[in-house]
Structure formats: C-alpha cells, structure tokens
Amino acid sequence: MLICIPEVLSKQQVAFFRAAMDRAAWEDGRATAGSQSSLVKNNLQLPQAGDVARELGEHVLEALAQSSMFVSAALPHKIFPPLFNRYGVGHDFGLHVDNAIRGIPGTPIRIRTDLSCTLFLSEADEYDGGELVIEDRVGQQEVKLPAGDLVLYPSTSLHLVKGVTRGERIASFFWMQSMIRDNVARALLFDLDQAIQSLTTRLGAGDPACVKMSGVYHNLIRTWAEA
Ligand SMILES: O=C(O)CCC(=O)C(=O)O
Numbered sequence: 001m002l003i004c005i006p007e008v009l010s011k012q013q014v015a016f017f018r019a020a021m022d023r024a025a026w027e028d029g030r031a032t033a034g035s036q037s038s039l040v041k042n043n044l045q046l047p048q049a050g051d052v053a054r055e056l057g058e059h060v061l062e063a064l065a066q067s068s069m070f071v072s073a074a075l076p077h078k079i080f081p082p083l084f085n086r087y088g089v090g091h092d093f094g095l096h097v098d099n100a101i102r103g104i105p106g107t108p109i110r111i112r113t114d115l116s117c118t119l120f121l122s123e124a125d126e127y128d129g130g131e132l133v134i135e136d137r138v139g140q141q142e143v144k145l146p147a148g149d150l151v152l153y154p155s156t157s158l159h160l161v162k163g164v165t166r167g168e169r170i171a172s173f174f175w176m177q178s179m180i181r182d183n184v185a186r187a188l189l190f191d192l193d194q195a196i197q198s199l200t201t202r203l204g205a206g207d208p209a210c211v212k213m214s215g216v217y218h219n220l221i222r223t224w225a226e227a
C-alpha cells in the first residue's frame, strides 16, 4: 500500500532545506546505488557523509518523529539516514527495486528495507516530468506531491522516476525497517489506529469501547512487532 503523508515539513522548513542544498556540492547518484539500479540511475545526490546531508537528515528524522500519521503508517524500527537527490533536465531513474539490506556507513547497523520513502522538496509546478511511478499488485501509481509531503511505499515494489523535462526535482529519500515486517499486517494496524482515533474524537478517550480497542491495537503490536 502506498501512503501519502501531507506537511511533514512546513514551507518554511522546505525553504531552509533548499537554501542549504543550493550552497552544497553534489555528486553522481550512483555513489549509493546497488549493481542493478546503478545501470538505470541518472541523477545527483548530496554526498552521504557530507555535513549538509547529515544536518538536513537529522531535521528530517525529527520531523518524522513528530508526524503521528507517519509513525502510525510506518511503525518504524530503524530509519536509514536520509539522503537527498536532484534531477535536472535529462535526469531520470529507470525501473529498479531497492536493495533489501542497507548498512549504515561507519556503524555495524544493518537495515532490512521494508519501506521506501520520498519526501518532496520541490513544488510540483517547479518541474515537468519527474513523477515517481510505483508498481504494485493493483498496477502502476504515479506520485508527484507538494513540497513538504512524503510518500511511503513497500520496498518490494518496482519503481522508477520519469525523466525531468523542465526545471529541477529535489527530494529526500530513505528506507526503513518497520517493527511490523508484513505489509498486510502493517496496513491493518494503520487502519485500526485511524479508526480508533476517529472514534476517540467522537466518543472521548475514556469511552470503554475506545479503551478496549486501544488495548487490542497495542496487543496486536505486542504480538507482531520486532523491536
Ligand atoms: O527520487 C525518488 O523519488 C526515488 C529515488 C529512488 O528510487 C532510489 O534512490 O532508490
């Protein structure tokens, strides 16, 4: 399931990111690509170990932790330090699947990529093309979101970024290992959490049925989670 999460970053935060990225040096995106994806990857990235990527990546992680919708949808266990990419005219990223396991450089930590994520940092009218096309069981879905919004999709999906034909598409992208490995189980928990929140708004957090449903939610996590 593909989930769009609005306003993870405010427009003011996006402007701060973009100013910092304008001043930075960029490198070939193939620096972090696996062997299959490097054949089709044609974009630029901020160097993974550079100060700008590290500082902005920290801000992304802080914003994610504050987004209750992101936490509910992803149930993150380990998040790869966010990377930043840029597609100018003629850049694209052909059909690929993300590497299943990613080591965090300089640490012994390895992440199983359950979920892939793009956080858009350009407004949709700043560029033509550049849609993220995600294949899942119901077919292809094209995603192009306002700056500050994020899309979350199963890392099992083949995906591509269409060629940019005008302007520049700038984004942050990263992967995470979820506490809930199974996509179906995670989607059920997300639906349940949303329903509980809506019932709680109408009936109050102390309503006995809401309390019981919250218990069911947490007990399902207790049953399924790897933490
Ligand atoms: O730029 C994007 O939205 C996705 C990038 C991507 O698929 C990747 O780096 O593996």
Ligand SMILES: [Fe+2]
Pocket: 096, 097, 098, 116, 159
């Ligand atoms: Fe990818």
